[in-house]
Amino acid sequence: MVTYVNVVPIMTSDNSDKGISSASSINAAGVPAWRAFDGDLNSSWISATSGTGWLKYNFNETKKLVKYSIVPRSSLANQLRNWTFEASNNDSTWTILDTRTNVTSWTEGVASEFSFTNNTNYKYYRINITSTASSLPAINELAMYEIKFSNKTFVKHNDLFLYYLNTWVSFANIPTEQDYLNYGMDDISIIPESAWSQLQGEVELCYYTDDPIKTEASFNIETEPFTLAEEWEDKEIKIIEYTDNPNQTESTITIETEPFTIYDELGDSVDVLYYTDDPSKTSAELNITANYSPLDELEGDFDVVTWSDNNISKIASASSIPSPQSVIQTDDYYMYGDLLLIVDKLNSTNGTLRYAVSFNEGSTWEVCKFGKWRTIDISSQLTFKKNGMSHYDISLINSTALKNKGNKIRFAYYIEDNIHNSDPGISIDSMKLNINSATETIKMDNVAFYVLNTNATIQLSLTGSKLTGTLDDSDQGKVQYRILLNDNPYYPSDGGFTRLAPSPQDIDINISDRDVIFNQPNVLKVEFQDYWGETDYWETTFVGTYSGLMFMDESGEYLSDTFGGILKQLDFGVIIAGQTTLTQKVRIKNQLGYTIDNVYLAMDKKYERDGVVVELSRQANPFLPIDYLTYGLTQPDETIDFYVRIATDMRAQPNPNGLFELVVNADRV
Numbered sequence: 208m209v210t211y212v213n214v215v216p217i218m219t220s221d222n223s224d225k226g227i228s229s230a231s232s233i234n235a236a237g238v239p240a241w242r243a244f245d246g247d248l249n250s251s252w253i254s255a256t257s258g259t260g261w262l263k264y265n266f267n268e269t270k271k272l273v274k275y276s277i278v279p280r281s282s283l284a285n286q287l288r289n290w291t292f293e294a295s296n297n298d299s300t301w302t303i304l305d306t307r308t309n310v311t312s313w314t315e316g317v318a319s320e321f322s323f324t325n326n327t328n329y330k331y332y333r334i335n336i337t338s339t340a341s342s343l344p345a346i347n348e349l350a351m352y353e354i355k356f357s358n359k360t361f362v363k364h365n366d367l368f369l370y371y372l373n374t375w376v377s378f379a380n381i382p383t384e385q386d387y388l389n390y391g392m393d394d395i396s397i398i399p400e401s402a403w404s405q406l407q408g409e410v411e412l413c414y415y416t417d418d419p420i421k422t423e424a425s426f427n428i429e430t431e432p433f434t435l436a437e438e439w440e441d442k443e444i445k446i447i448e449y450t451d452n453p454n455q456t457e458s459t460i461t462i463e464t465e466p467f468t469i470y471d472e473l474g475d476s477v478d479v480l481y482y483t484d485d486p487s488k489t490s491a492e493l494n495i496t497a498n499y500s501p502l503d504e505l506e507g508d509f510d511v512v513t514w515s516d517n518n519i520s521k522i523a524s525a526s527s528i529p530s531p532q533s534v535i536q537t538d539d540y541y542m543y544g545d546l547l548l549i550v551d552k553l554n555s556t557n558g559t560l561r562y563a564v565s566f567n568e569g570s571t572w573e574v575c576k577f578g579k580w581r582t583i584d585i586s587s588q589l590t591f592k593k594n595g596m597s598h599y600d601i602s603l604i605n606s607t608a609l610k611n612k613g614n615k616i617r618f619a620y621y622i623e624d625n626i627h628n629s630d631p632g633i634s635i636d637s638m639k640l641n642i643n644s645a646t647e648t649i650k651m652d653n654v655a656f657y658v659l660n661t662n663a664t665i666q667l668s669l670t671g672s673k674l675t676g677t678l679d680d681s682d683q684g685k686v687q688y689r690i691l692l693n694d695n696p697y698y699p700s701d702g703g704f705t706r707l708a709p710s711p712q713d714i715d716i717n718i719s720d721r722d723v724i725f726n727q728p729n730v731l732k733v734e735f736q737d738y739w740g741e742t743d744y745w746e747t748t749f750v751g752t753y754s755g756l757m758f759m760d761e762s763g764e765y766l767s768d769t770f771g772g773i774l775k776q777l778d779f780g781v782i783i784a785g786q787t788t789l790t791q792k793v794r795i796k797n798q799l800g801y802t803i804d805n806v807y808l809a810m811d812k813k814y815e816r817d818g819v820v821v822e823l824s825r826q827a828n829p830f831l832p833i834d835y836l837t838y839g840l841t842q843p844d845e846t847i848d849f850y851v852r853i854a855t856d857m858r859a860q861p862n863p864n865g866l867f868e869l870v871v872n873a874d875r876v
Contacts, residue, residue, distance in 0.1 A: 210354075210355045211273075211274055211352040211353070211354060211355070212352060212353055212354075212355045213350040213351065213352055214266070214270050214272070214351055214352070214353050215244050215264055215349075215350060215351050216244075217244070217245060217246045218241040218244040218245050219241070219245065220241055220699075221239060221240055221241045224267075225266065225267055226264055226265050226266040226267050227264070227265045228240040228241045228243070228244055228262075228263070228264050228265075229262075229263050229264075229265070230252055230254065230260065230261065230262050230263065231254060231256065231259075231260040231261045231262075232254050232255035232256055232260060233252065233253065233254070233255060233717070234253040234254060234255045234343055234717070235253070235672065235717040235718065235719035235720065235721075235754070236697070236698060236716050236717040236718060236719055237717075237719030237721050237722055238250075238251055238252055238253040238345075238719065239252065240252050240262060240263075243262055243346045243347065243348060243349045244264070244348070244349065245348075246348070247347075247348075248278055248316050248347055248348060249347070250347065251280050251285075251345045251346060251347040252345065252346050253280075253285065253343050253344070253345040254336070254343050254344040254345070255343065255875075256343070256344075257339075257342060257343055257870070257871075257872045258336075258337075258338050258339050258342075258343075258344065258872070259336055259337055259338070259344065260336050260343075260344045261333045261334065261335045261336065262333060262334050262336075262346060262349060263331060263332065263333035264331075264332055264333070264349075264351065265298070265330060265331050266330050266331075266332075267330075268330075269296070269328035269329060269330050270328060270329065270330075270332070270351070270353055271325060271326070271327065271328045271329075271353055271354075272294070272304075272325060272329070272332055272351050272352060272353055273322060273323065273324070273325050273352060273353065273354055274320060274321065274322045274323070274351075274352040275292055275305075275320070275321055275332075275334070275349065275350060275351050275352065276318040276319060276320040276321070276348075276349070276350045276352070277318065277319055277321070277334075277346055277348070277349055278316065278317065278318045278319075278346070278347040278348035278349075279313040279314075279315065279319070279345075279346070279347065280345035280346065280347050281315045281316075282342070282345070282772070283340050283341075284339070284340050284341045284342035284343075285339060285340070285342050285343055285344065285345035286313050286339060286340045286345075287307075287310060287336055287338075287339055287344060287346070288308075288309060288310055288311070288338045288339055288340060289307065289308050289309065289310070289336070289337045289338045290306075290307055290334055290335060290336045290337060291303045291304075291305065291306050291307075291334075291335045291337070292304050292305040292306075292307075292321065292323065292332070292333075292334050292335075293332070293333050293334075293335055294325070294327070294329035294331065294332050295329060295330070295331040295333075296329055296330050296331065297331075298331050301333075301335075302327075302329075304323050304325050305321055305323040307321065318348065318350065326420075332351055334346070334349065341811050341813070341868060341870060342870075356416055356417050356418035356421070357387075357388055357391075357415070357416065357417050358393065358414070358415070358416045358418070358424075359387040359388065359391025359392065359393065359414075359415045359416075360391055360392045360393075360395050360412055360413065360414050360415070361378075361382055361387070361390075361391055361392070361412075361413040361415075362375075362395070362406070362410060362411070362412060362413070363410070363411035363412070363413050364406045364408070364409070364410050364411070365408070367379065368380075368381065368382050368413065370390050370391065370392050371392060371395075371397075371398045371402055374402075375402065375405065375406075376390075378390075382413075384415070387415040388415075391415055395412070395426070412426055446460055448460075479493055481493075502525070511523050529622075529624060529632070531559075531588055531592070531621070531622065531623035532588075532621075532622055532623075533585060533588060533591060533619060533620065533621050533622075534619065534620040534622060535569065535585070535619045535620075536617045536618045536619065537569075537617075538617065539568065539615040539616060539617045540615070540616050540617065540640055541614055541615055542609070542614045542615070542616060542640065543614065557624065557625045557630045557631060557632055557633065558622065558623050558624040558625045558632050558633040559592060559621070559622075559623040559625075559633070560597075560598060560620065560621070560622055560623075560633050561591055561592055561595025561596060561597065561620070561621040562574070562595055562596040562597075562600070562601045562618060562619070562620060562621075563583060563585050563591065563595050563596065563618070563619045563621075564596075564604075564616055564617065564618055564619070565616070565617050565618075565619070566612045566613050566615060566616060567613075568615070568617070569617060572584075572585045572619055574594060574595055574596045574600070575596065575600065575603075575604055575608055576596065576600055578608065580608075583595070585619050585621070588621065591619075591621040592621050592623065595621050616640075618638060662680075662737065662741050662743060663678060663679065663680040663684075663686045663710065663735055663736065663737040663741070663743065664678075664679055664680070664681075664743075665677070665678045665679070665688070665714075665733065665735050665743070665745050666679075667714065667733060667745050667747075669718075669731060669747055669749060669800075670800040670801070670843050670844075671754050671797075671798045671799055671800025671801075671843055671844070672717055672718045672719070672720065672723075672754035672798070672799075672800050673715075673716075673717060673718075673799070673800030673801060674690070674714065674715075674716045674717075674718060674731070674733075675713075675714060675715050675716075676713075676714050677711050677712070677713055677714065678710065678711065678712045678714060678735050679710050679711040679712075680710040680711075680737050683709070683710060684710060684737050684738045684739075685707040685708060685709055685710065685737070685738045686707065686708065686710045686712055686735060686736070686737055686738075687704040687705045687706060687707050687708065687735065687736060688704060688705055688712075688714070688733055688734065688735040688736075689702065689703065689704045689705065689733070689734050689735075690716065690731070690732070690733050691730075691731075691732040691733075691734070692718065692722055692723075692729065692730070692731055692732075693724065693729055693730055694730070694732075695722075697718075697722065698716055704734075704736065707738060714733075717754075717800075718731070718754075720751075720753060720754055720768070720769040723751040723752075724751045725751040725752070725753070726750065726751060726752075727750065727751055728748050728749070728750055729748065729749055729750070729751050730746065730747075730748050731746065731747050731748075731749065732744055732745070732746045733745045733746070752798060753765060753768055753769045753798060754769050754798050754799060754800065755769050755798060755799060756795055756796075756797060756798070756799065756803075756806075756871050756873060757769075757795070757796045757798050758793060758794070758795060758869065758871075759793070759794040759795075759796060759846075760775065760777070760791075760792070760793065760794070761791075761792040761793075761794065763794075766793070776866075777791050777793070777851065779791070779852075779853055782853060782855055782859075783855075784818065784855050784856070784857050784858075784859040785855060785856060785857050785859075786855060787852060787853070787854040787855070788852050788853045788854075789852065790824075790827050790830055790850045790851070790852045791850065791851050791852070792827065792848060792849075792850055793848070793849055793850070793851055793869075794846050794847065794848050795808070795846065795847040795849070795871060796844065796845075796846045796847075797841045797842065797843055797844060797845050797846075797847075798843075798844065799843065799875075800843055801843060801875055801876065802840060802841065802842050802843065802875075802876040803840075803841050803873040803874060803875055803876060804839060804840050804841070804873065804874050804876050805837070805839075805873060805874045806837060806838040806839070806841055806847065806871065806872075806873045807835065807836075807837055807871065807872045807873070808823065808835060808836040808837070808838075808849065808869060808870075808871045809823075809834065809835035809836075809869070809870060810823075810834075810867055810868070810869055810870070811867070811868040811869070811870050814866060814867040814868055816859070816860070816862060816865070817858055817859070817860065818855055818856045818857070818858035818859030818860065819853065819854075819855050819859050819862075819865075820832075820853070820854045820855075821851065821852075821853055821867050822851070822852050822853070822854055823835065823836050823849060823850070823851060824849065824850045824851075824852075825849060825850070826850065827850045830850060830852065832852075832854070836849055840876065841873070851869075853867075
């Protein structure tokens with residue numbers, strides 16, 4: 208069963224544990240990129256650039272998206288018309304996955320879905336908008352979907368198919384596809400060890416998937432540490448090799464083992480069978496050189512009795528091999544730093560040497576093999592010999608293996624000399640721990656510390672809807688701030704302070720018109736503090752006005768609001784075909800809060816009608832008609848005046864309540 212899953216989490220800021228949202232620009236502080244991923248159909252991201260912009264999500268892990276959906280903004284002017292959906296793995300080279308043109312079928316509050324084919328995993332995905340209905344691009348919600356295939360598992364044991372639901376549940380017959388979907392396990396790692404231990408003998412894992420490109424499955428099985436020697440002890444091993452090489456007549460298998468002698472393998476007694484086809488040979492001799500004495504046959508204590516017929520003193524001497532023994536260290540090594548290496552200097556390796564270590568002053572003893580620790584009983588010499596660490600194992604222990612083991616360690620040794628030759632037995636000359644630690648001792652006596660702190664300072668200005676400035680601390684400490692608008696949290700939205708960050712810290716925040724009370728006093732307050740919690744604030748009062756490039760009539764009344772809504776229309780009355788209307792003066796005021804350039808003003812082409820022309824002019828008398836107007840640098844709060852009239856000819860058709868709209872674009876300096 209194929210399902211589609213939105214892989215973008217619900218965002219409460221531009222950062223989450225799954226990824227980061229961003230945009231080409233934002234029109235105000237209240238419409239950041241993450242608002243398009245917050246799960247709220249009434250909030251939105253709005254670009255600051257008319258007609259164009261991009262909205263992007265950077266996943267922490269690569270995703271293979273095959274579909275996306277868009278919930279449009281209610282304002283027709285902000286709705287998207289043309290765009291591409293793109294992907295990248297380096298945030299610079301983009302692959303177009305989907306292209307849409309002239310999209311007009313939007314429904315308010317309803318997500319429109321767009322599917323495409325994609326077989327590649329990417330980290331970055333974005334919607335790249337090239338045009339809108341007539342105004343700033345805006346998206347209320349953008350979802351991105353992966354295909355989630357069904358991956359199900361049954362456990363087969365004793366010809367029964369099992370799944371786990373607090374206990375094993377079985378099928379007597381081979382499961383059908385629907386059985387896999389209904390009862391198959393999504394994750395077998397949740398099955399406890401006690402349940403696995405109930406399945407003795409051979410166990411098979413039966414895996415089902417409807418992913419058409421998946422050709423294999425893998426499972427990780429974690430067991431108690433073991434060696435092949437432990438598994439194959441006292442068992443006969445057969446190695447079967449297959450080859451299709453017609454010229455190969457034999458194989459060689461090399462097995463690396465612990466050092467051993469033939470006596471270790473043959474034990475105390477052995478029969479040697481000899482065959483020859485030499486008819487003249489009637490007997491055979493076998494010479495064995497061994498470290499052996501008849502005294503080896505005696506068990507326990509014994510007396511040596513001698514007899515002589517003279518009175519000269521006799522000396523009896525004997526040498527022997529020590530019995531296997533365990534040597535336990537009574538003191539701890541202290542590790543003040545990171546352990547780099549344990550070095551055991553051996554003068555002889557003629558025999559068997561095993562190690563165990565204790566981190567609790569000898570209460571319990573542990574061994575580490577294949578990176579896993581386990582406890583053993585060293586009071587049993589057989590267990591110590593079988594499970595203790597070798598010279599190689601002990602050399603692999605480092606600071607990573609000793610994590611959470613404390614700073615004390617002591618050693619125990621199992622030593623067994625080789626009884627079959629007269630070479631010197633096991634001899635440990637020294638144990639050395641190489642530790643990366645301080646080489647000098649620092650001592651402080653009668654030391655007093657004085658913390659000299661200076662309060663943080665802030666320099667801010669509010670121009671239009673733009674709050675800019677710098678938060679600084681002369682002692683170069685860390686600082687943080689928060690913004691309140693009319694005693695309500697504005698930034699961060701949860702009312703808390705921003706994270707502590709090194710000073711100086713730049714502040715550049717747009718005050719959204721949605722949060723401003725128009726034509727009334729508004730109080731903007733910035734509270735700030737340093738690392739030590741010393742708090743101060745900056746405050747200003749302003750009358751709420753619209754922000755953006757605002758259209759006004761000659762009396763100063765606004766014709767539209769910040770969001771493109773119509774507040775007042777220019778009324779040209781009834782126009783008779785063939786007439787030209789009177790001229791009306793219109794003013795554009797820069798209320799963006801920053802300087803702009805390349806101002807471009809024109810009529811929205813979608814309102815064009817045959818026989819009707821909206822004419823623009825820089826001056827009223829003489830009126831010099833032109834299709835569009837351009838202006839240069841325009842400072843904050845500066846105004847631009849222009850003039851509008853409507854000219855018709857005899858072809859003009861009746862159009863009751865006819866409308867036209869003017870559109871203005873500019874570049875930020």
